[in-house]
Amino acid sequence: MTDTPAVGAEAGSPPAAPAPRFDTLPLDPKLLKAVADSGYTAMTPIQAKAIPIVLAGRDVMGAAQTGTGKTAAFTIPLLQRMLKHENASMSPARHPVRALVLAPTRELADQVAVNVKNYAQHTKLRSAVVFGGVDMKPQTLQLKGGVEVLIATPGRLLDHIEAKNAILNQVEYVVLDEADRMLDIGFLPDLQRILSFLPRARQTLLFSATFSPEIKKLAASYLQDPVLVEVARPNATASTVEQRFYSADADDKRAIIRQILRDRELAQAIVFVNSKLGAARLARAFERDGLKTQALHGDKSQDERLKALAAFKAGEVDLLVATDVAARGLDIADLPAVFNFDVPFNAEDYVHRIGRTGRAGASGLAVTLVARDDTRLTGEIEKLIKKKIELEPFDLDESPRRRRDEPSDRVERGERHGARRSRDDEFVRLAKGNTPVRPGRMVSEASRGDPLFDKPYEAPQRDEPPAWEAARATAAPAASAGKSPNIRPKRKVASLLGGNG
Secondary structure (H helix, E strand, O other): OOOOOOOOOOOOOOOOOOOOEHHHOOOOHHHHHHHHHOOOOEOOHHHHHHHHHHHOOOOEEEEOOOOOOHHHHHHHHHHHHHHOOOOOOOOHHHOOOOEEEEOOOHHHHHHHHHHHHHHOOOOOOOEEEEOOOOOHHHHHHHHHOOOOEEEEOHHHHHHHHHOOOOOOOOOOEEEEOOHHHHHHHOOHHHHHHHHHOOOOOOEEEEEEOOOOHHHHHHHHHHOOOOEEEEOOOOOOOOOOEEEEEEEOOHHHHHHHHHHHHHHOOOOOEEEEOOOHHHHHHHHHHHHHOOOOEEEEOOOOOHHHHHHHHHHHHOOOOOEEEEOHHHOOOOOOOOOOEEEEOOOOOOHHHHHHHHOOOOHHHOOEEEEEEEOHHHHHHHHHHHHHHOOOOOEEOOOOOOOHHHHHHOOOHHHHOOHHHHHHHHHHHHHHHHHHOOOOOOHHHHHHHHOOOOOOOOOOOOOOOOOOOOHHHHHHHHHHHHHHOOOOOOHHHHHHHHHHHOOOO
């Protein structure tokens, strides 16, 4: 079988040979029908290389970047091997777990489960997915009902093993998906415990973005004479992804994203940030801009995260603002663009972020917005991907007035509150010196050149004495009683200026 060149091959390489088709494989008609129903005809390079090896019963060490179709590369051949022993009985005793797929995150486990269900839809093979963050009872009922294919995160699987909900003594096939990520998270002890429950006579497949010394050691311990399948350089970015790096001030980043979405007529995109708080605030800001937006980060419950993903896939959400909890495992067909609102702290996370677009041969756009203090981070990305990064200026065409009217990133970070507090403190300082300064005059002086204020503050006109006079009047008796005369004025001024005191 002729393989296509590696994804991300260098320019100037020989023209790509036609990709081999699924219908050339010795697959059950039920599987071929499911593949066709999913809209696939030609195999990706990792599928073309791995599927025949897995069908032959060999252990595999697969190195492939995200988005190359590696889930189908192990799912389809394992289902084919299991179909030889398919049983129509619904008895749990006759439906032991025969294939186990371990994944590092809830999102990836859920995506693998969706793929397994799609490819097995015309068969009687049953599957289940278990992960933490949700109630165990529905998972327990499904496991006790009998499943042949189990997809799980390590921690939750151990919970079910200890509760005797999952019996793994008849497992024939094991997949360690994104093994490097599982080791990064600290799952090695859990993996070792789980693998100790499995029969020694089994077929084991390990997929990883990189083959670090730790991954090689893991493979040496649990794989038998594995075949190395590698279709792209480690940490290479897909050639189908257009990568752009723009120099951007923090206050301009949101407007730049809006303009690119408009100019390129992009229907949807994922925007990556480095913090949970930043994700929540940026999502609210895009909502104010009129874009349907959802935040996806670690503080969201599993149910909230799954609903946000479902809404995004259904086209009900324009933007998904996410932290790196979503950088791996998200499988969204035809995602046109990814934006790095923040340059990632870890260069490898850049590769995984932009791997959400340009998947399985489709084209995609990855835009990274680079602030002045991001030089070191972009340098690390440059070293990792072994490609010179060209930093471009971006010409915003939005009117200065509109951009002035938008809440700035400084406001989103809470500096509005800081500015108010500094003015409160100034007024209290003046009050300590018994200098009668009206709030309107003091705020006007403090706000000169401050973009948060378009005009000086004017005290409201009212019949009763202003609050600042009442504050001073109440402060005098307190001072004569030996109490501080400065506490009450500060509280009153804070309430006048809208601060928190």
